[in-house]
Amino acid sequence: MSAGTPKSLPSSGQKSIQDISHPLSAEDSVLTPSPDIGNTTSSIGEKDLSLPNGTPVDTSSPGSSSSLLNRLQLDDDLDGETRDLFVTVDDPKKHVSTMETYITYRVSTKTTRTEFDLPEYSARRRYQDFDWLRNKLEESQPTHLIPPLPEKFVMKGVVDRFSEEFVETRRKALDKFLKRVADHPVLSFNEHFNVFLSAKDLNAYKRQGLALLTKMGESVKYVTGGYKLRGRPVEFAAMGEYLDVFTQKLGTIDRIAQRIIKEQSEYLVELREYGPVYSGWASSEGELQEPLEGVSGCVANCSSALEELTEDMSEDFLPVLREYVLYIESMKSVLKKRDQVQAEYEAKLEATAFRKEERTAVPTDVEKCQDRVECFNADLKADWDRWQNNKRQDFRQLLTGMADKNTQYYEKCLAAWESIIPLLQEKQDAKTDTN
């Protein structure tokens, strides 16, 4: 990774981002525009260089990292044709050793990126490894929103952590986590992520930890040094408020969904008693035997359909909601960090007002702080926008999924009841014919 001039945009898998030194690093080179940028913008294709909502991308100030990031965001909005990194989590397997029992998942990678030595990888990872990765991402990319992981500990001790349903739910969440990282224009180039996907012996790498300090700002630790924030910019204040209300609503939706599942389960219990009463009755009847058996069978079919619906909602709906709650938690802490960075800058700025320092070409402490603030804000804003977009897609998918499941339940029940109508009526017609 050199601090040379940035090459073309990563649309074709080239190294540009990594070649740009991280704004928050101690390096003195500021982003310098590449003469290539102008050319590559047209190489993207006939597509207009504008954001999804139609506003044109600002390429006039090449030094602004936000313009670059905006363009990167553009890439993400194009279809998978321009994606060059595909990650999947599947094939859970149980491992039993003398010390412990645990599950590993197969992490498969396909990529054309030159950051990777091979085009394909397959590695076995366990939850611990994902957890480690996330921590590393948080440490090394503190200005970005890191996607959440499913919860470490099993809820309420009721669920068996080796049960098929639990493992499947977790697998889906881990898959989503990696996909979100892989789709992120900055996080996907993170070295730890690379190692996670490709290393044969991840534990060895983990142990090396400290020895592999990269220029990706790992040295930058944010001390919550108790600086007081003067004025939070409106947009970040709005973000904070939004997250507060949104968390609340998500919590309510979670409670409602749980309540529905509970009511449906109790309804199911009664249905399972209801159906057999009809068959019991059938055994003492003559003409009515078949119709009653028919109804009994129908109720049984509806019961099964209901059971499926409840299971699906438990496995697919609730975990996603909970994930978002975790996501928001980590987002709030990033917002707090941003506040801290701004506060530090403001404090230092105030302090220098009393001192007379020569302005040199070398950035002073204050200017470094200012840079930090601006970069943090830019990163955060870009991430926020993409988060909003993803959130919208995720919830659209989640809720349409819920609607689908419910529709399917009713369709199954409808089919069951419609199928016995001819059975019930046939004897009727036969009778009136013979009269």
Place this chain on the structure above:
Amino acid sequence: MEQPSLVVRLRVSKKKLKIGRMADSNSEEIAVIGNTDLTAAELENNKNNTMAEAGTTLLRRMDISVAEAEKRTGKNAVNMQETYTVYLIETRPIDAVTEGQNPAPDSLWRRYSEFELLRNYLLVTYPFIVVPPLPEKRAEFVWHKLSADNMDPDFVERRRTGLENFLLRVASHSVLSNDKMFYHFLTEENGWKEVVFETGFQAKADSRLKALNATFRVKNPDKRFTELKHYSDELQSVTSQLLRVRARVADRLYGVYKVHGNYGRVFSEWSAIEKDMGDGLQSAGHHMDAYAASVDDILEEEEHYADQLKEYLFYAEALRAVCRKHELMQYELETAAQDLTSKKQQREELVTGTVRTFSLKGMTSKLFGQETPEQREVKLQVLEEQITQGEELIKDQNTECNEYVKNAWLDIERFKEQKDRDLKEALISYAVMQISVCKKGIQVWTNAKECFSKM
């Protein structure tokens, strides 16, 4: 005097009354299908067509309905103020209607206790008939949101239709429809009670009740009746179980639907903080509200199914009573026969002078000396009389029993067919109801999905 007879004229009364098939015991069925897709006009038309084919055994034709219910207050037997409900019975000769006139119906008001009185009279007077039941006195098998209060308007409404159903069933019965008291019940408001009491049925009613509850063993029970009694017990048990579980199912279903209403509120609140997603969320929320609200109608319709089941729960009781009555007759016959046999034996002993059976008399006579020939002669005469009477009695009872069996079995066959028809109808309309519920569910969630996809 011409026996007035009344025929079934089914009316679709105010609140979606769906009566199962009703028929005269030997004539064609009146094709009433409890099908929600048929309009009221089509239903009427079906009935009109089949009415023309009904048997010619019925002389007078009359439209009967229980049109309204009203609250009244008055003083009761112990001079206490009470509130009760009265029901308006309307009757009108069919001829007048078909001739194009539309005269006002005759009407009178009756309360539930009068219906009970009528039914008790019928039970006693026609013990071999499976007498149609009344709607329940108190609301039972209630799922919790439904009121168990007798004054509740929904309960009153369901009772109104139940009472009408009762009248129509009686009026369409080949035997019961000819009853004078029944006719008076429909046509004479005042004095009807007195006339009924004058028949002296009350005394019979009391002894009937006693007999129904008594325990006795029949030596040679009639297999058919024994089987039928077992069946009636089965039917009672299974319908009450079904009603109980159904009420619980209804309760739970209510809960599931209503909780969805909460989505409506939270989606609305959430949409307030969203820019693009807001509209989709908001409209989806409205669909969730509609979904939650729809359960009230669903469960109200299901109450009708419950009412149909209840009718047969009570019918099972009536069926059992017919069996028990036969048992009682059988028992009395056996007792009388036994009595006769022992009297004949006593006579034989007196005549031949031999004491074959051990008796206290025999012992005392041995101890205290034989009777005089005159005493014996008197005894013999008394015995002869008793034996003759006994033989007459047994002959009558036998005839009565055979008549009873014949008539009862006729009505039982009629009842069986009616039951099979009615319950099949009930199951069909239940299935139709469920289909409608499913279709509504699909609609709501499809609409919601559309809103979500626009988020």
